């Protein structure tokens with residue numbers, strides 16, 4: 001069984017901090033390998049990679065492969081819409097960027113309480129339904145970051161949507177802030193198919209503590225931690241696609257292996273791994289980068305949080321972590337440069353208290 005989709009949020013880059021420096025030689029090989037391995041679903045969005053993702057999809061996929069060999073999903077940046085005409089304007093721009101007249105799936109991006117208000121104000125659901133009726137998109141839905149209660153309210157008011165895209169992985173399954181299980185069950189109750197984002201939680205579940213890895217290895221030492229995470233999401237019956245942001249051929253090969261559904265014993269191992277990881281991960285950051293774009297001090301928030309988590313796991317590693325932090329501080333603002341404007345926290349889908357953790361990072365690493 002393989003439900004993998006190719007997510008275009010994180011792509012191979014020549015300059016790690018430069019979203020425009022996409023490594024097309026490698027990306028093209030990965031797109032070819034994905035299609036050859038039986039994959040067909042590609043997911044992008046207007047805002048991914050500072051706007052470069054949709055163009056990258058055109059260059060690496062649309063201009064190089066027949067239209068019948070793939071499906072494309074993209075997303076309307078719901079929070080950027082300032083008037084009803086913007087819906088059409090963004091859609092046309094997306095058609096041009098992607099080089100496509102038709103999208104197989106069209107989603108409202110990042111619905112939460114605030115963005116849902118905007119979506120209602122500017123009739124974004126009605127706009128998507130019109131696109132579907134006109135044959136410009138095949139199916140409609142939204143990507144979602146809020147409570148199961150609000151999800152129920154939205155789906156009750158908008159039964160017309162086909163898909164809900166959820167952050168779903170074994171670590172967030174019973175998380176009170178992400179509510180992955182509750183959101184999944186709500187979507188299923190409303191008869192919706194589920195698209196999964198962050199199955200490996202931005203790479204967090206690919207590099208897990210040794211004790212957590214041991215819980216999996218006892219059952220099958222041949223699978224990597226990332227494969228266990230992908231299997232968890234793929235094993236949920238109403239999940240149609242599991243998106244993975246791949247940036248190497250090795251990851252591609254790993255992700256595209258056929259994997260069996262999880263049994264009870266394996267699901268229990270996920271629970272055990274979850275408790276171990278939670279006890280050793282201070283900041284549940286997925287490295288999505290939504291926080292950093294508007295920071296007036298240009299603080300490298302996700303990079304610093306990754307370093308802080310490593311430091312919190314093992315203080316003895318500070319001799320390795322410190323030079324990386326110092327090097328980043330030459331290009332970006334330091335953690336202690338934060339002025340507490342809260343622009344970042346408003347944008348964090350994980351609801352992380354970024355300002356608090358930056359203070360802790362500064363204490364530990366400056």
Ligand code: SF4
Nearest residue numbers: 295338339341342344
């Ligand atoms: S609160 Fe701090 S980290 Fe967040 S956007 Fe403002 S200055 Fe940047």
Ligand code: SF4
Nearest residue numbers: 285286288289291348
């Ligand atoms: S702090 Fe939040 S918004 Fe920033 S990268 Fe981490 S999860 Fe994403």
